[in-house]
Amino acid sequence: MLQLTSCNRMLTILLILLSPYLLDDQKSRFLFHDMSAEVVDSNPYSRLMALQRMGIVENYERIREFSVAIVGIGGVGSVAAEMLTRCGIGRLLLYDYDKVELANMNRLFFRPEQVGMTKTDAAVQTLSDINPDVVLESYTLNITTVQGFETFMSSLKNKTFRPSKEGSGVDLVLSCVDNYEARMVVNQACNELNQTWMESGVSEDAVSGHIQLLIPGETACFACAPPLVVASGVDERTLKREGVCAASLPTTMGVVAGLLVQNTLKFLLKFGYVSPYLGYSSLKDYFPTMAMKPNPQCSNAACLQRQKEYILAKPARDAAANAKMEAEASAAAADVPLHVDNEWNISVVDDSEQENTGGTSSDALPEGLTRELPSADEFPKHSTYGATDTAVDDLEDLRRQLDALNAD
């Protein structure tokens, strides 16, 4: 510890001595250039690389290879972009048609002096200052127009950043838009490209939200079950009506952005459990989770095509899953006993165990604790990941959960 501190001090002194010789720009590039694990105060990545040392993430540095597209740079999208930038993501593609307004200042990220700038340009300005290592691309366009959609598609296909990548040029698309049409457009693009994406939303009363993982052919697409992803239960098409002013809270948007980027990191860096659907009710502090299978009667032709491919690939998937299960079974032999002082008998539930039993963390309450939620009885207990009988059941479960969210 002592050694560390003196090491920090020496580096700081060195930097102070060097600083007159470095231009502002060079100074930041000098500091950010290398994603090293060295524990010094001047290393912006040391606390992230510690995830690797602690065994949470196998290879954190891989984050440099990933491209993430964010559609909608509003209250959720801008915060998600900042989080990914600070995490050292390789490349961000930002899409929005809008300009920064004073009415956005109750949210995070944008500053009053950026009023009048396009949201994408203002975001690039702020994000490149925060971390010059991230490749930023700004697309000021409306993806629901014919031209906007074409540019959107071709930008997603651009593989210059990592030519060896399979599929499209991006690893994940994050939808952070505030209306139904734009979500359907993202859904269309991702179904056509076989592109995994995550959808996010905050209700117009600003007190609940959700995130959802959409893997074309494997999980329900946005057209498979349109009204159910809206936690408020309000038709999104009415949201943008003249004279209707939706509420917004920086807290709810920050929570949803945090859940979205957490799920993104887990998906990209392959750690923990990637939630297929995670709702958030701020009034009850309730987080329902859910998995949804695609609808074989989906109206989206590209979705049906992806469903067909997914079914055809089943034998290969089963073989891979079996091999993984056998490997895990032999590793599970070395189990650690619970701590003797554990008076509440709280235990950590293993991911693989969770999948096998079909339980969630909220189902598996430790003994000695009970639920105090007034409407807890209404929430079905079987309707979670790994226990998905049919798509219809899942949708009804989700509808019940969402109704419960909106009650009182």
Ligand SMILES: *[C@@H]1O[C@H](CO)[C@@H](O)[C@H](O)[C@H]1NC(C)=O
């Ligand atoms: C985006 O384009 C669609 C389709 O042309 C149009 O209906 C919508 O008003 C546009 N939105 C904005 C904010 O320009």
Ligand SMILES: *[C@@H]1O[C@H](CO)[C@@H](O)[C@H](O)[C@H]1NC(C)=O
């Ligand atoms: C493709 O992506 C790279 C960055 O990865 C960018 O420099 C280039 O301009 C893009 N090409 C097109 C045609 O957008």
Ligand SMILES: *[C@@H]1O[C@H](CO)[C@@H](O)[C@H](O)[C@H]1NC(C)=O
């Ligand atoms: C579609 O994407 C999934 C997940 O990324 C992948 O496993 C699958 O092979 C892809 N399908 C095709 C036909 O490329």
Ligand SMILES: *[C@@H]1O[C@H](CO)[C@@H](O)[C@H](O)[C@H]1NC(C)=O
């Ligand atoms: C925890 O487990 C011990 C031994 O199994 C039991 O005696 C004790 O009552 C449990 N405590 C709670 C709070 O359930």
Ligand SMILES: [Zn+2]
């Ligand atoms: Zn579908």
